[in-house]
Amino acid sequence: MLSPCRMLRALSPNHLRSESTMSFDVDALRSQFPALAQEGLVYLDNAATSQKPQVVLDAMAQFYAQDNANVHRGAHRLSARATRAFEGARHTLAKFINAPASEALIFTRGTTEAMNLLANSLGAMVLGPGDTVLVDEWAHHASIVPWQQAALRAGATLLPIPLGRDGRLDLAAYERLLADQPKVVVLTQISNALGARAPLGSWLPMARAAGAITIIDGAQSVAHDVIDVQALGCDFFAFSGHKMYGPTGIGVLWGRRDLLDAMPPYQFGGEMIHQVSFNQSSFNQLPFKFEAGTPAIAEAIGLAAAAQWLQGQDRQALIAHETALLEYARLRLSELDGITLYSAFEDNAGALAFNVDGEHHQDVGVWLDQAGIAIRCGHHCCQPLMAALAVKGTCRLSVAAYNCRDEIDRFIAALTDYVEFLYDDA
Amino acid sequence: MMTPEPSLFLSSPLGRELTQATLSQELMAQPHWQGRYRILMKLGNRMAKLAPELQQAAAAVAGCESATWLYHYQQAGRHYFLADSDSRIVRGLLVLVLAAANGRSAEQLAQLDLAAWFAQLGLADHLSPSRSNGLNAVVEAILQRGG
Numbered sequence: 371m372l373s374p375c376r377m378l379r380a381l382s383p384n385h386l387r388s389e390s391t392m393s394f395d396v397d398a399l400r401s402q403f404p405a406l407a408q409e410g411l412v413y414l415d416n417a418a419t420s421q422k423p424q425v426v427l428d429a430m431a432q433f434y435a436q437d438n439a440n441v442h443r444g445a446h447r448l449s450a451r452a453t454r455a456f457e458g459a460r461h462t463l464a465k466f467i468n469a470p471a472s473e474a475l476i477f478t479r480g481t482t483e484a485m486n487l488l489a490n491s492l493g494a495m496v497l498g499p500g501d502t503v504l505v506d507e508w509a510h511h512a513s514i515v516p517w518q519q520a521a522l523r524a525g526a527t528l529l530p531i532p533l534g535r536d537g538r539l540d541l542a543a544y545e546r547l548l549a550d551q552p553k554v555v556v557l558t559q560i561s562n563a564l565g566a567r568a569p570l571g572s573w574l575p576m577a578r579a580a581g582a583i584t585i586i587d588g589a590q591s592v593a594h595d596v597i598d599v600q601a602l603g604c605d606f607f608a609f610s611g612h613k614m615y616g617p618t619g620i621g622v623l624w625g626r627r628d629l630l631d632a633m634p635p636y637q638f639g640g641e642m643i644h645q646v647s648f649n650q651s652s653f654n655q656l657p658f659k660f661e662a663g664t665p666a667i668a669e670a671i672g673l674a675a676a677a678q679w680l681q682g683q684d685r686q687a688l689i690a691h692e693t694a695l696l697e698y699a700r701l702r703l704s705e706l707d708g709i710t711l712y713s714a715f716e717d718n719a720g721a722l723a724f725n726v727d728g729e730h731h732q733d734v735g736v737w738l739d740q741a742g743i744a745i746r747c748g749h750h751c752c753q754p755l756m757a758a759l760a761v762k763g764t765c766r767l768s769v770a771a772y773n774c775r776d777e778i779d780r781f782i783a784a785l786t787d788y789v790e791f792l793y794d795d796a
Numbered sequence: 797m798m799t800p801e802p803s804l805f806l807s808s809p810l811g812r813e814l815t816q817a818t819l820s821q822e823l824m825a826q827p828h829w830q831g832r833y834r835i836l837m838k839l840g841n842r843m844a845k846l847a848p849e850l851q852q853a854a855a856a857v858a859g860c861e862s863a864t865w866l867y868h869y870q871q872a873g874r875h876y877f878l879a880d881s882d883s884r885i886v887r888g889l890l891v892l893v894l895a896a897a898n899g900r901s902a903e904q905l906a907q908l909d910l911a912a913w914f915a916q917l918g919l920a921d922h923l924s925p926s927r928s929n930g931l932n933a934v935v936e937a938i939l940q941r942g943g
Binding site: 729730732733736737740747748762763791 | 830833834837861862863882883884885886
């Protein structure tokens with residue numbers, strides 16, 4: 371069956387008024403995603419992972435079918451082709467986030483591994499007894515736990531930047547915490563659990579002025595925003611491939627070159643060494659110093675294909691479409707009785723969090739699944755945030771560029787059905 | 797750990813008035829699995845809630861997305877259960893499982909083929925071990941304690 375989406379003229383929010391004449395064909399975009407062709411599926415769990423366009427699947431299949439060899443070492447033509455494709459992927463991704471040099475772009479398994487690399491390596495270099503590390507309260511466990519453990523090892527303290535009563539990160543609290551001159555500040559550009567944004571434009575300069583090294587978790591933002599690490603002005607930026615239409619098992623850590631050069635290696639093994647004896651080893655240059663062992667070659671190539679695919683789209687039209695969809699979902703949800711929304715702001719990106727009052731989030735999720743609607747229900751790897759919101763978990767709807775208003779309507783219809791079913795005592 | 801009085805276990809209608817056979821009949825009267833699923837969502841209304849003091853961590857079933865509590869009592873070679881959950885679907889499921897398991901001997905419990913029953917009801921998809929909601933953990937816990 372063809373997708374339920376019809377031709378859709380993207381509604382343009384105010385800040386994109388200049389794009390208001392742009393049209394956007396969601397059906398054409400959607401038809402590039404084989405997984406979305408299955409009947410009866412409304413996929414609104416994109417913050418967990420997005421579906422993959424055919425070009426990404428093709429790039430990976432072509433690598434295995436024609437170019438498969440190990441990289442950086444073979445004397446033969448296949449290895450040369452594989453190395454060219456792999457390093458080409460690095461170059462493509464550096465351009466994708468406007469990194470000044472591709473050597474400072476390290477392939478990781480994803481944002482989680484990037485955060486572990488930083489907490490272990492940078493943490494060992496800069497943290498000492500009495501130091502503090504700041505992480506925002508809506509951070510993913512992958513941003514919290516590695517730094518919590520690094521702080522424990524160093525005798526340092528991890529402190530949360532709390533949510534204010536308005537559901538945004540608390541500026542006054544942030545200013546107070548910065549006064550103690552934290553060594554590291556970790557900020558989540560877009561919260562995976564809420565879809566809400568950290569005000570990086572003002573908060574990153576504040577952290578820098580306080581002398582902190584800044585790390586951005588871009589796992590969610592990379593799929594929804596145009597990323598420019600130089601314009602952001604952060605020291606490190608991490609993201610995952612699978613949330614931006616790319617493969618699982620691959621991600622990127624970009625960092626300031628002088629810091630990466632000074633940092634000790636994170637993992638040891640092949641590829642990352644310069645010379646090895648049983649007494650000592652010397653280590654390779656960037657980026658290889660941080661890429662021990664055979665990398666995820668096909669996945670890196672697939673991720674570069676996803677980045678090229680995204681760059682080949684009208685990014686502003688995609689952003690306008692996603693913003694309009696989320697706005698529509700927020701309005702429809704707020705029309706229903708007995709729904710609590712969490713940090714559902716106009717500038718949210720990707721996700722909306724809600725609960726049906728008095729109902730377990732799991733029951734709502736199972737009900738929606740019966741109607742073919744995929745959302746995520748749970749703590750979203752954000753247990754400190756759930757504690758701050760005083761909930762056990764939430765339901766989270768999350769959109770990608772291929773979603774459409776019909777799908778939001780079907781979601782709302784199934785949710786309405788649930789609420790009506792509860793009040794029907796038959 | 798505080799435990800429920802034996803009389804609470806023995807007076808449960810599950811397995812006596814509300815049996816696997818009566819529930820099968822009621823659910824299979826629905827021509828579509830959607831209808832059976834709706835019954836399941838409200839089935840929990842027919843099971844008494846555990847007192848708040850019995851909704852304690854020591855009785856919690858691990859591996860559930862919901863908070864689910866399970867108590868087991870054995871008398872004269874027969875196994876009795878009391879359970880509750882903060883999730884509707886889990887409460888409904890508990891009614892099904894306890895209707896089949898309550899008051900049975902270890903031998904009878906070992907022969908209980910819940911998977912086949914759920915497949916017959918068209919509910920098997922929700923109980924596979926790969927589902928993260930942990931419904932399967934409840935069934936496992938009941939069978940283990942009765943084993």
